[in-house]
Amino acid sequence: MARRITLEFLKTEAASGAVLGVAALIALIVANSALSDQYFAFLKGYQTLQLGPIALTMPLSDWVKEGLMAIFFLVVGLEIKYEILKGELSDPRRLATPVLAAIGGMIAPAAVYLAFSNAFDGPSQGWPIPLATDIAFALAVFAMVARKLPTSLRVFLLTLAIVDDLGAIALIAVLFSGGVQLQPLLIAVGLLGVGAVISRWRITPPFWVLGFALVWWFTVQAELSTSLAAVAFALIVPVNARKEGQESPLKEAMHELHPYVAYVVLPIFAFSKAGVSFQGVNLEALLTPLVLGIALGLFVGKQIGVFGMAWLASALRIGAKPRGATWAQVYGVSLLCGVGFTMSLFIGALAFPGPIDSPEQVQVKLGVLGGSIVSAILGALVLARSPRRASEPSDLDAR
Template sequence: MARKFTLDFLKTEAASGGALGVAALAALIVANSALGPAYFAWLKSEHLLQLGPLMLEMTISEWIKEGLMAVFFLVVGLEIKYEILRGELSDPKKLATPVIAAAGGMIAPALVYLGISGALGGPHQGWPIPLATDIAFALAVFAVVARNLPSSLRVFLLTLAIVDDLGAIALIAVLFSSGVQLMPLLGVAGLLIAGGVAARFRKVPAPFWVLGFAGVWWLTVQAGLSTSLTAVAFAAIVPVNPRKEDGQSPLKEAMHDLHPYVSWLVLPLFAFAKAGVSFAGLSLEQATAPLVIGIALGLFLGKQIGVFGAAWLASALKIGNKPSGSTWLELYGVSLLCGIGFTMSLFIGVLAFPGAIDSPEQVEVKLGVLGGSLLSALAAGAILGVAARRRKNFA
């Protein structure tokens, strides 16, 4: 039953992978056309949300990143919890492997970046940029090229990516946080604790969870924290056991209801908002700057070395198992996918090199992230395509 539920849940994701790619390509085309100025002005335009005395004003870009993407991270958190309690990751050894691989996938890119920046005289403060895997784009590429491969690989990728993202968020909190508001943060903690206590009672109606998540989200924004972290934390308290009155699991119900909106609205809109990079005035010298090379190779080389090497080590030391039914070639292809940085990498780049959106450092960050992510996606597509054809031929 757990395997069937996972497969059913991921059908929409596989179908929407093309839509995500089209949205990203459209953003690049628009950003480099006559519509470019209007596109960037739209992303920077501010809009106010007011509910009685409560007011919140953010740009379109921020509403997408902090608002809509919080729903995405909620769904990801729900999927991880379900797999840990009922599915593929209920085996501690299978859970250990993606967690260890995520750690390797953060250490190796940092070392690669620092090695290149040291050799070429690049800025050292960019080392956290290639550490993160973009869950949305990695899953979209996997959905397109790996349809004949075991679903356990997708669960492995999903788990690794969320651990990776949480690690990146922790780094942001340690390295770049300033001005975090204590009272809203205490409110977030209080709501999460109250929700955890309420989850022990199976008669809690669905609107409770909707209002609870809205409250946690609002206080998270007021505290100045990333909503992705608290969205995953909220998912952890949503009960998986069915309610007594109707036999429905709040967790499975939420996943079923939210997933189509995330796949067909949230992720394509996010891709359209974040993939738009203008190449006007770009020089060869800037395209091959140490910062660009360090980020690109940190993602492309560092990620595959760290993830695959750590997964192999976990298996060799018998402290973890590779995803059930998978081969090492398939796992290597997934390791390459982890080099798709994008979202969190671009976000960390803004923090590491504060300044104007069109500053030389910001342009180089975007070039490095896009270059490393594209190399990783193409290489992963080739490897996973070969692996899928092999499995189909020997089926």
């Protein structure tokens, strides 16, 4: 059952990967055309949502990031929960591998960046930039070459990227947050607690829609990332059916939401975030310590940290290689983890605040784009040319 569901998701993602890529390409073209000013002005335009006496006002780009992408993280959280309880990650050792790989994928890029930056007198505050993996783009690239690859690799990448981004979100909260609003945070946590208790009852889909909307609302009011709230809400959705012969609320939500996420949410997100202006770019800017430090952190640091920790976890019997996968395929996935893109650009804007065309911002974009593009291309090539199945069983399968 778990394999069937994962294959259905892969089929949708393979079709939507091209849509996502086209949306990102259009954004890049528009951002560097005569329509550039209108594009950025449109995304910066403030929109207001009124809920009773409370009004929430954010730029349109933030509505996409905090609103639409919360639905994406909800679906991702639902799938991770299903895989942990019923599927590929139900064995603790299979769960340990992507978690440890994600930790390695955060430590190594920071170390590579700091080592390079210190050697060439670069700015040290950029070390968090190459830590994040862009889940949406990494999965889109994977879907393009994943037709005959073991589905366990996608689960490995998805789990790793979630842990990776949660770590990046935690860093943002610690390093760049102006403080959390306690009262709405407590309300959001309370709503999650109530939902967890009454989730044992037989309740209809409108309850889950309303519950998620309320948790999302108070999370925004608390000035926390809504991705955290979405993953937390996914944890309280029941994984078991209430009646025999029915689908569980979790699987119903996965099937209903996934096409909208694949064909609407992610392309809109790509269009709103991939539009990077290359104004002010020259050869000198390409060779600065900030550009090279970020690019090397994403390309070199990510693959060393992710693949090294995955191999070490398997060698020490702490974890296990993804079922049916070869080490070459695991290495290809490790390369895809170097696709930092939108999350790295977001962290870069926080680490180097200033105008969008400032020298630091231009260098951040060049480093992120360079490291992400090289990682995506080489990762896709390695996966496309790797043997389709492992010649030897997994260390867990052999036991």
